Amino acid sequence: MAELVCMTVFESDPEERAVLENVAAMLEEFEKQRGNLIPILQAIQDKHSYLCGGAMEMVANHLDVALGEVYGVATFYNQFRFHPPGRHQIKVCLGTACHVAGGDIILENFERKLGIKDGETTPDREYSVERVACVGCCALAPVAVINDTVEGHIKPSRVEGIFVQFQVEREREEREEAERESSE
């Protein structure tokens, strides 16, 4: 879940500043009506793949609604995320069948392995973990979707295996790159 901070502090990192500049331009296309709140949030997320505190503050000012109202709506819907997605996206299904089959244990395994909560991203932006309601293959419960690959009947031991796989992949990429460089 989103980190519910008391006050939004404008972070002055260049990435967020660029996002905010773009959001300011986007806002001008929307009329100042309360009903536009969700469409605006969706447009921002479509473009930047997450909502940052500064952007939500700008939306609140644009529509002249309380900042809390924007946060209330954004945290209510699962659709909105508050952290940029990682390079590898891990989605753990917690629909009815997966819940019964222990999907929450799988989610906990991912969270513990990466040291983050669901909805968050690792500081190096490599991995993000989120929970989803149902991915539509309940016969394979419990299910996790890793970068669009469905992992069915997933066991806690498999979680470790997935990361080993990523590690091997990364090492191979590095090796190939090194070989390319040396051959040039």
Place this chain on the structure above:
Amino acid sequence: MVKLIVDGKEIKADEGRSVLQSCIENGMFIPNMCFIKKRQHPPASCRLCFVEIDGFDPPVTSCTEEVREGLVIRTDTAAVRRLQRTAFKLLMSAHHCEPKHCPVKGNCQLIRIAKHLNVGLTPKPLELLERDVEEEVDFAFFTYYPFRCVLCGKCVYICRQINGHNLLTFANRGFDTVIAFFGSGDPARFPCHRCGACASICPTGALVRKPECKRASGVTP
């Protein structure tokens, strides 16, 4: 003025008032948690103020019913009590009652309702709800205790009424729902310095004004 009969007693009430408010003003207690006088659209979310009205089949929430001439109301039927006790147990499954540490001294609405319904302050036979929320949350001017909060929403409403742009809001959804505090800009310019209405209206001691803020403003919660 209209006349209505509550539990066999005739009472007078102003037109346009809710049944709940009229009963309370006539000294007849009906359990309630989320009710605020003069509120335009009562949320009827606590599900405690049920009564039976002749002409309606199932019990109805008295905060959403306007008084009318000749209404015959009963507040203590078996069906009403059953609904109220269940609703109360569900509230108590989220409200961890700790009398020793509770800032609400003496005048606790939950204790009053428990006595009225003749039930204990535990959720038994229901289980205590285990929520994945923090023990204490810092709201700059207040301290928020999610395990005491029953999400009646009075603080959010009163904050919006008084300050226009409310600083308090509901956040998240379902079991994860909590009250959250969002202010933008300089905290020195927040209305909370002099307001404190949310902490005063909180019936469960979930929102407590920080001692240093109390002194600065001179408002006692």
